[in-house]
Amino acid sequence: MAGELSGRRVAILATDGVERVELEQPRQALDEAGAQTTLLSIKTGDIAARQFDLEDAGTFPVDDLVGEVSVDDFDALLLPGGTVNPDKLRMEPTAVQFVRDFVQSGKPVASICHGPWNFVEADVARGRRLTSWPSVRTDLRNAGAEVVDEEVVTDGNITTSRSPDDLPAFCERIVQEFAAVGQSADTSGGA
Numbered sequence: 001m002a003g004e005l006s007g008r009r010v011a012i013l014a015t016d017g018v019e020r021v022e023l024e025q026p027r028q029a030l031d032e033a034g035a036q037t038t039l040l041s042i043k044t045g046d047i048a049a050r051q052f053d054l055e056d057a058g059t060f061p062v063d064d065l066v067g068e069v070s071v072d073d074f075d076a077l078l079l080p081g082g083t084v085n086p087d088k089l090r091m092e093p094t095a096v097q098f099v100r101d102f103v104q105s106g107k108p109v110a111s112i113c114h115g116p117w118n119f120v121e122a123d124v125a126r127g128r129r130l131t132s133w134p135s136v137r138t139d140l141r142n143a144g145a146e147v148v149d150e151e152v153v154t155d156g157n158i159t160t161s162r163s164p165d166d167l168p169a170f171c172e173r174i175v176q177e178f179a180a181v182g183q184s185a186d187t188s189g190g191a
Contacts, residue, residue, distance in 0.1 A: 002032060002033060002034060003034045004033050004034065004175065004179040005030060005034040005175060005178055005179055006035075007034070007036075008034070008035045008075045008076065008178055008179070008181060009035070009036050009038065009073065009074045009075050009076075010030050010035045010037045010038070010074060010075065010076045010078060010178060011038055011040050011069070011073070011074040011077045011078070011102075012026075012027060012037055012038065012039050012040065012077075012078045012079075013040045013041070013066060013077065013078070013079055013089065013095060013098065013099070014039065014040075014047060014060070014079075014080050014082075014085050014089075015041045015043065015047050015085055015088045015089055015095075016043075016047050016048045016084065016085070016088060017048065017050055017053075017082045017083065017084025017085040017087070017088060018047060018049050018050065018060070018080050018081075018082045018084075018085040019049070019051070019052075019053065019080060019081050019082035019085070019113060019164065020050065020051055020057035021051075021167065022080035022081045022082065022112050022113055022115070022164060022167070023049065023078075023080040024049075025167045025171055026078055026080065026112070026167070026170065026171050026174060027078070029171035029172075029174070029175055030078070030174070030175065030178065033178075035076075035178065037078075038063045038064060038069075038074070039060055039061070039062055039063045039064075040062070040063065040064050040065065040066045040069060040098075041062040041065065041066065042066060042067075042088070042089065042092040042094065042095055043065075044062055044065060045061075045062060046059035046060060046061050046062065047059060047060050047062060049082075050084070053082060053083045053084065065094075066092075066094050067094035069098075071098065071101045071102050071105050071107070074102075074107070075107060075108075075178065075181045076107055076108045076109070076110070076174075076177075076178040076181060077099070077102045077107065077108070077109045077110070078109075078110050078111075078174065079099070079109065079110065079111035079112075079115040079116075080112060080113075080115055081112050081113025081114035081115040081133065082113070082114060083114050085114070085115075086114050086115050086117040087117065089118055090117055090118060090120070090121035095118075096118075096121050097122075099118045099119070099121075099122040099124070100122035100124055103119070103122065103124040103157065103158065104124070106156075106157050107181065108157050108158075108159065108174075108178050108180070108181060109157060109158050109159070110158075110159040110160070110170070110174040110177065110178075111132075111160050111161075112160065112161040112162075112163070112164075112167070112170055113132065113133045113136075113162065113163050113164065114132065114133050114135075114136055115132075115160075116130055116131075116136055117132075117136055117139065119140070119143070119145070119158070120139050120140060120142075120143040125143040125144055126143060126144030127144060127146075128145050128156070128158055129145070129148060129153055129155040130145045130146070130147060130153060130155065130160045131147065131148050131149060131150050131151075131152075131153045131160045131161060131162050132147070132160060133162060133163055134162075149162070150162075151166045151169045151170075152166060152169045152170050152173045154173060154177060157177075159174055159177050
C-alpha cells in the first residue's frame with residue numbers, strides 16, 4: 001500500500017468543528033500511501049476539532065487559506081465531516097467555489113458523514129449517487145442526488161461515506177481513487 005500516492009498533492013478542506021477522526025484517519029491513510037496532504041481552511045492558525053460533535057478533541061494547524069490556493073495546486077480533495085465544520089464552510093464563498101471548481105475539474109473528491117453538505121451548497125450533487133450521515137440525506141435528495149445507504153459510494157469523481165464507522169472502507173477507497181489520478185485519459189470525470 002505504501003507509495004501508490006507518491007507525488008500526489010491532496011487538499012483537505014476543514015474548519016472549526018471538524019470531527020477529529022474524520023480528518024485524522026483519512027489523512028493518515030493518505031500520508032502512509034505517500035501523498036502530500038495540505039490542510040486548507042477559511043481561517044489561519046489552528047482549527048478546533050470535536051469528538052461526536054460535542055467534546056473538544058484538540059486542534060489541527062492550518063497550512064493555507066482556501067482563498068489563496070487553486071484547484072490546479074492539488075490532485076485530490078478530502079472533505080471531512082462533523083456537523084459544525086461543513087455548516088461553516090458552506091457560509092464561506094471561497095470554500096464553496098473551491099469545492100465546486102474541484103468537482104467540476106474531474107479530479108477526485110471524497111467526503112464523509114456531514115461533509116457532503118458541501119456538495120449541496122456548491123450545487124454539484126444533482127444527478128450524483130451519494131451517501132452521508134442520515135440527517136444530511138434529505139438535503140442531498142432536495143439538491144437532486146440519488147441517495148443510498150451504503151458504506152462507501154463512488155460516482156464519477158466523488159466518493160462518499162456515511163459515518164466514522166465506515167472509515168476503514170472509506171480510507172481504502174479514497175487511496176484507490178486518488179491513486180488513479182492521471183493514470184488514464186480522464187476516467188475520473190463527472191457523471
